[in-house]
Amino acid sequence: xxxxxxxxxxxxxxLFPYITLFIIFxxxxxxxxxxxxxxxxxxxxxxxxxxxxxxxxxxxxxxVFMQKVVPNTIVYSIFVGIGGxxxxxxxxxxxxxxxxxxxxxxxxxxxxxSMTGGVLxxxxxxxxxxxxxxxxxxxxxxxxxVIKEPVLWLQSDKYLLVIMIIVTLWSSMGVGFLxxxxxxxxINEELYEAAYIDGVKNRFQEIIYVTIPSAKPQMLxxxxxxxxxxxxxxxxxxxxxxxxxxxxxxxxxxVTHIEDYGFIRYEMGYAAAISVxxxxxxxxxxxxxxxxxxxxxx
Amino acid sequence: xxxxxxxxxxSVLRGSGINPKGFHRSQLKFYAYLMPIxxxxxxxxxxxxxxxxxxxxxxxxxxPRFYVKRPTLNNFIMLLGLSSNTNIPASRYLFNxxxxxxxxxxxxxxxxxxxxxxxSKKKFKxxxxxxxxxxxxxxxxxVAVGIPRYFIxxxxxxxxxxMAHIIPVLAMPVGLFLVKxxxxxIPDSIIExxxxxxxxxxxxxxxxxxxxxxPALSTVAILSFQASWNSVEASTMYINNExxxxxxxxxxxxxxxxxxxxxxxxxxxxxxxxxFLPNLIIFIVLQSRVMxxxxxxxxx
Numbered sequence: 001x002x003x004x005x006x007x008x009x010x011x012x013x014x015l016f017p018y019i020t021l022f023i024i025f026x027x028x029x030x031x032x033x034x035x036x037x038x039x040x041x042x043x044x045x046x047x048x049x050x051x052x053x054x055x056x057x058x059x060x061x062x063x064v065f066m067q068k069v070v071p072n073t074i075v076y077s078i079f080v081g082i083g084g085x086x087x088x089x090x091x092x093x094x095x096x097x098x099x100x101x102x103x104x105x106x107x108x109x110x111x112x113x114s115m116t117g118g119v120l121x122x123x124x125x126x127x128x129x130x131x132x133x134x135x136x137x138x139x140x141x142x143x144x145x146v147i148k149e150p151v152l153w154l155q156s157d158k159y160l161l162v163i164m165i166i167v168t169l170w171s172s173m174g175v176g177f178l179x180x181x182x183x184x185x186x187i188n189e190e191l192y193e194a195a196y197i198d199g200v201k202n203r204f205q206e207i208i209y210v211t212i213p214s215a216k217p218q219m220l221x222x223x224x225x226x227x228x229x230x231x232x233x234x235x236x237x238x239x240x241x242x243x244x245x246x247x248x249x250x251x252x253x254x255v256t257h258i259e260d261y262g263f264i265r266y267e268m269g270y271a272a273a274i275s276v277x278x279x280x281x282x283x284x285x286x287x288x289x290x291x292x293x294x295x296x297x298x
Numbered sequence: 299x300x301x302x303x304x305x306x307x308x309s310v311l312r313g314s315g316i317n318p319k320g321f322h323r324s325q326l327k328f329y330a331y332l333m334p335i336x337x338x339x340x341x342x343x344x345x346x347x348x349x350x351x352x353x354x355x356x357x358x359x360x361x362p363r364f365y366v367k368r369p370t371l372n373n374f375i376m377l378l379g380l381s382s383n384t385n386i387p388a389s390r391y392l393f394n395x396x397x398x399x400x401x402x403x404x405x406x407x408x409x410x411x412x413x414x415x416x417x418s419k420k421k422f423k424x425x426x427x428x429x430x431x432x433x434x435x436x437x438x439x440x441v442a443v444g445i446p447r448y449f450i451x452x453x454x455x456x457x458x459x460x461m462a463h464i465i466p467v468l469a470m471p472v473g474l475f476l477v478k479x480x481x482x483x484i485p486d487s488i489i490e491x492x493x494x495x496x497x498x499x500x501x502x503x504x505x506x507x508x509x510x511x512x513p514a515l516s517t518v519a520i521l522s523f524q525a526s527w528n529s530v531e532a533s534t535m536y537i538n539n540e541x542x543x544x545x546x547x548x549x550x551x552x553x554x555x556x557x558x559x560x561x562x563x564x565x566x567x568x569x570x571x572x573x574f575l576p577n578l579i580i581f582i583v584l585q586s587r588v589m590x591x592x593x594x595x596x597x598x
Contacts, residue, residue: 006500007498007499007500010498010499010500011416011420011422011499014412014413014415014416014499014500014503015412015413015416015422017408017409017412017413017468018409018410018412018413018469018474019413019428021409021465021468021469022432022435022469022471024450024454024469025447025450025465025466025468025469026435026438026469026471028446028450029443029446029447029450030438030443030446032443032446032449032450033442033443033445033446036445036446091332091335094328094331094332095328095332096316096317097316097318097325097328098318098321098325098328098329098332099318099319099320099321099325100317102329104585106332106333106336107585108581108582108585109336109339109340110335110336110339111581112339112340112343112577112578112581113339113342113343115524115528115574115577115578115581116524116528116570116573116574116577122550123346123549123552123563123566123567123569123570124342124345124346124567124570125342127345127349127563128342128345133360134360134361134362135362136362136364139361139362143361170338170339170342173339175472175521175592178588178589178592179592179595179596181589181592182589182590182591182592182593182595183592183593183595183596184316185316185317185589185593186593187316189316189317192316211316216596217595217596217597218592218593218595218596220596220597221595221596221597224436224437224597225436227437228436228437228438228439231439231441231442232439232440232441234441235441239550255439255441255442258441258442258444258445259441259444262444262445263444263445263535268445271445272445272446275442275443275444275445278439278442279439279442279443282437282439282442283437286437
């Protein structure tokens with residue numbers, strides 16, 4: 001009896017766990033963030049509806065947001081998101097030009113930092129960038145007389161953002177990089193031969209006319225992954241400097257700004273408004289990426 | 299091929315250079331920059347490995363040395379004997395990580411392959427729309443909605459329970475996406491003929507689909523392993539009970555709380571190595587399957 005019902009509704013049964021978890025942990029949080037963003041909510045009292053006040057405050061009164069967080073996020077996203085993406089394409093393409101065994105070894109090495117991610121391997125970086133003279137970077141620079149005094153790299157508002165970008169770039173050759181590599185390797189070789197017959201002359205033209213159009217689906221997937229990685233890794237500044245807010249807000253990004261308001265100041269409504277702005281930015285960036293690849297399906 | 303005019307030329311066919319069979323001198327220029335980049339990528343990991351085996355006096359040595367003279371296992375012994383601020387041994391955190399990660403990977407494989415099969419081979423209402431929503435969710439960044447997620451953990455009663463490590467990460471849009479794309483490659487005729495012979499959907503899933511999508515499942519296993527093994531989200535935000543927290547969290551307290559970075563360096567390096575090695579080994583074992591899946595990963 002039960003078995004017959006299970007068979008009859010197999011589609012629903014097989015789909016149920018995924019859909020339920022998806023709704024509870026992905027859809028509802030997004031909807032709730034939108035809802036909370038119109039309220040004042042300090043976690044003790046019930047949320048109070050205040051209309052667009054949070055958004056108005058965010059764009060007109062929050063000096064840190066407009067003067068530090070937004071510019072930082074833009075610089076960080078350009079280098080880590082766009083720069084990281086171009087780098088992953090370039091590395092994947094270069095790897096496709098060498099033979100299989102060395103390619104596999106080099107691909108594993110290049111991919112390996114992304115396995116644990118930059119945030120977790122902060123230990124290493126904090127030793128390299130340690131502020132006294134026993135830090136590796138300070139030691140080398142002192143030895144070659146580039147600097148006279150040891151530099152407090154991770155506490156300095158001049159260098160923190162740059163270091164965050166280097167560390168994140170180092171750990172950003174992840175799933176997207178592998179997808180692009182697989183996409184390039186999967187291109188039918190006859191396409192290249194045909195292209196040379198048709199007048200393609202060098203490797204650059206080859207990339208423009210054959211490689212990119214043929215690996216387009218994987219490259220788009222890679223772009224989405226680069227985007228996610230950029231925002232998912234935003235905690236790096238706090239991890240490196242050991243403080244939220246980061247020294248003089250030098251490494252403050254939108255995600256860390258949300259955590260600052262949400263979990264340190266308990267202004268949940270305001271933090272939710274920042275989340276919504278972030279989600280909109282992510283959505284627009286991905287639409288941009290799709291437009292770039294001549295894809296406007298969704 | 300758009301843009302290139304079709305013009306027959308009689309010149310000799312040149313090899314494309316993509317995926318060459320063997321070594322050729324012309325490849326040297328690629329090695330010339332790939333090797334230094336790979337060396338840079340490897341440097342921090344080599345550094346952790348070396349630090350993990352350094353005895354205390356070498357960690358303190360000035361000038362700092364990049365190699366180890368007298369390797370020792372002391373750091374690992376200290377790590378396992380050490381307790382953070384409480385009296386909980388590191389092995390407890392490690393145990394929590396192993397159990398939660400194993401459960402996450404297993405459940406993830408079951409949930410994702412069931413849903414992937416349905417999305418690929420079954421017909422139901424709003425299928426396209428639902429899959430498009432899932433594709434949209436590829437961009438989902440959990441940290442962006444940390445606050446509502448926290449309240450959901452509270453209302454579902456997961457707060458302060460071991461399940462907080464497991465349940466929130468079970469819906470993995472990337473996993474479903476990759477598995478569905480992979481199942482699309484299986485011809486419908488195989489599944490239809492099994493159905494005609496009377497096999498139920500569960501049977502088809504278990505004895506036809508799953509054996510055929512092992513590469514995609516390996517990839518899902520790796521991704522969910524990484525997500526769970528490296529996650530500090532549950533331990534920092536949802537769990538107060540120190541005995542239920544995981545190893546990734548324990549490691550992050552090592553690098554934060556030890557005021558003197560150099561002193562704790564050996565122990566945190568040992569911990570980092572324990573974090574890193576399982577990731578590396580699993581990836582090396584499964585890498586060819588992963589590459590196979592990634593070839594079907596395209597967003598069309």
